[in-house]
Amino acid sequence: MDLDAYVAAHQEQWRRLEALVARRGRLTGAEADELVTLYQRVATHLSVVRSSAPDAVVVERLSALVARARSVVAGAHTPMWRDVARFFLVSFPAATYRSAVWWVPTAVAFFAVCWAIGWWVAGDPDLQAKLVPPQAVKQLVEHDFVDYYSSEPAAEFAFGVWTNNAWIAAGCLVLGVLLGVPVVNILWLNALNVGVAGGLMWAHDRADVFFGLITPHGLLELTAVLIAAGAGLRLGWTVVDPGPRPRLRALAETGRATVGMALGLAVVLLVSGVIEAFVTPSGLPTWARVGIGVVAELAFLGYVVGFGRRAVRAGETGDVSEAERGDVLPTAA
Template sequence: MDLDAYVNEHNAEWRRLDELSRRRRLNAGEADELVALYQRAATHLSLIRSRSPDPILVARLSRLVLAGRNAMTGTPSFSMATVGRFFTHTFPLTVYRAWPWWCGVATAFSLFTFTLIGYVAANPEVAGYFMSDGAISALVNNEFEGYYSQFLPQNQLLRVWTNNALLTGEVLASGVIFFPVVYLLFNNALNVGLIGGVMIAYGRGDLFFGLIVPHGLLELTAVFIGAGVGLRIGWSWVAPGPLRTRGRALAETASEGMLVALGLVGVLLVSGLLEAFVTPSPLPNILKDFIGFIVWGAFLLYVFILGRNAEAEGASAAIEGEIAQESLPAA
C-alpha cells in the first residue's frame, strides 16, 4: 500500500469531514454528506490500521472518526438511565464474568488464613515470633475491641473506606504483573490469621468473630474481586486467545476492570457503614453477625443473578458510546 498516494487521494474528503464535524448546524444535504464521509473515513482507518499502521495518520483519522460520530449523535450527556444500567447490568456483568478468578482468590486466602488461625490458636507461642507479650496482652484485653470505637462513626467510616479502597485499588492495578497481588494478600492473610489465632488462644474467639464478621465478609469479598479482576487483566496478555492481539486483550480486559473498580467504591462504602455503625454497636454479636451475613448474601445474589441475566441478554460491558474496533466498516 502506497501510503502517500492513499493520503493524497483521500485528503480532501478528510478535510471536508473535519469541516462538517465542526459546524453547529447542518442542512439536510450536509448531514447526508457527513454520514457518508464518516463511513468512508472509518473504512479508511480500518484499512490503514491493518495494512500500513502509521501512528500519526491513525491518530488523525481516529480523531476525525470520533468527531464525525459526535457530530451525528451529539455529545453524550449525564443520564440517570445510564447510571441505573451500570448498577443493573454493567457492574454485575463484569464481576460475574470474573467470578472464577475472584472465587479462586477467596478460596486460597480463606484456606491459608483459617489454617494459620488454627495453628496459632493451638500453638500460642508462635505469636511470640511476631509480637511481644505486652502487645499480645494489649490486643486481647482492649486494642482489638477498641479499634472499632476509637473514632466517631463518621470519621471511622471515611478512614476505613479510604483504606480499603486503596488496598482494593492496589490489588486490582498490580494484577497485571501478578506478584504484588500475592504479596499484598499474603500480608493481609498473615495479619488476620495471627490476630485471630491469638484471640482464640486466649479465649476471645467470640469477640474476634463477633467484631470482624459484620463488615469483614463484604469488605474481604470486595478485595477478592479486585484481586481476581486484576489477575484476569494480567492473564489477558499472557493468553489473549486466538482472535485477539495481546494489546487488544489487555485493553478490553482493563476497561472492564476500571468499571469493576468504580462499582467497588460503592460496595466498600456499604462495608464501611457496617464497620462504623454496626460493628461497634451494643447489639449482641450474633445479631451483628446476622446483619453481616444478610448484606454479604444480598451482594452475592445481586452479582450472580443480575450478572447472569445480563450475560444471557448479551449485554456489553463496554463503556457506553465507545466504538468497538469490530464495529467499524470493513473494506
C-alpha cells in the same frame, strides 16, 4: 407540485430515517452513514414542501423527523443518570459475574491460608511469643482489638476505613497487569494479618469476640477485596494468554472492564465501612450485628448473580458500550 405524488415517492426514505433515529446509540458504522445521508435528503424534502406545497400535516411530520435526526447527527448526549443506571445494572454486575471464575477460587485460597495461619498461631505458644511480646498479646486480646472499632468518631472512622479499603481494592485491580504478582503480595499480607489476629484471639479464648466483631463488616469487605484481587489476577493472565484476540486489544478490553469495577467496588466498600463504624461497635447483641453483615453479603451476592447473569446472557462483558469502543479489525479465531 403534486404533494401526494411527492409524499409517495419519498415515504420509504422517511420511514427508514425514523427507524434509524429510533435505534440511536446502537447503529453500525454503515447505518450511521446512512442516517446522515437520509437526514440531509429529508431536510431538503422539508424545504421543498414548505416552499412549493406547504401542507401543515406533512410539514409538521418532516420538521419533527428532521429535528430528531439532527439531535442524533449532532451527537446529543445521553442523560448521565442513564449511564449511571447502566453501569450499576449492567456493566458492573456483568464484569463481576464474568470474573467469578477467578475471584471465587481466590476467595477459597485466601480463607484456607487465613485458617491455616490462625490454626498454626493458636496452637504454638512459642510462635506467639516470637510474633508478639506476651504483654502486647494481652493488650491486644483484652483491649486493642475491641477498642479499635470505637477509636474515632463513627463518621471519621467509616471514611478512614473506606478510603483504606478502596485503595487496596484499586491496587488489586490496577496492579494486576504486572502479571498478578503485586496482587498475590497484597492478599498474602492481608491473610497474614487476619490469621495472626484470629490465632491470638483463639488461643486466649476470645474467638467469639473475634468473629463477633469481624463478621458484620468483614464479609462484605473481604468479598469486595477478593473480587478486586480475582479481577486483577485475570487481567494479569490476559497479558500471558490473550486468547484469539491480539494481545493489546485483549488487554484493552479486559482492562477497561477491570478498572471500571473500581467504582462499583468503592460503593460496596462504603457500605461495609458504614457497617464497621456504626454496627460493629454498637450495643446490639452479637446475633443482630452478625445478622446485618450476613444480610448485606447475601444481598450483594444476589445482586451480582441476578443482574450479572442476565447481562452476560445478553452478551455484556462489562466493557464500555460498543459506540465508545471504536472500530476494531476482525481477527481469525
